[in-house]
Amino acid sequence: MDPASFVLPGAQSLVTEILSDGWAQARAWLAQRWSRHTGTSQADLERRLDDAREQSASFFAADRAALEAYWAGYLAALIGEHPGLAASLRESRPGVSNTVSGTVTGNVIQAGTIEGGISFGRQR
Numbered sequence: 001m002d003p004a005s006f007v008l009p010g011a012q013s014l015v016t017e018i019l020s021d022g023w024a025q026a027r028a029w030l031a032q033r034w035s036r037h038t039g040t041s042q043a044d045l046e047r048r049l050d051d052a053r054e055q056s057a058s059f060f061a062a063d064r065a066a067l068e069a070y071w072a073g074y075l076a077a078l079i080g081e082h083p084g085l086a087a088s089l090r091e092s093r094p095g096v097s098n099t100v101s102g103t104v105t106g107n108v109i110q111a112g113t114i115e116g117g118i119s120f121g122r123q124r
Helices: 004-018 023-038 042-060 064-081 085-090
Strands: none
Touching (some): 004 085, 042 064, 064 085
């Protein structure tokens, strides 16, 4: 399993959650998996993740690409210390599913959070 195939997408997802209302759920999901591989309590790991979030925000608050790079490095370091964690991190977060089936004749939007409006062409 190549960690590079999911470290950057994982970091991008974490940054999306950090910048939205989904951080608490993402933090708990990551800490739960991390705890399974280290024996450290989930609450302690959640505090570590909160500290990392605060640190990354203080350095890179206005630069999404830098935030993603920070979290990619963070995840890569975790996997380096705990290689078994890689398989757990590849699991999808529960409740996240995007599916389109059948014949689609119109527009389809799949998104976690949308702020502001969405429009397709002229309004009639």
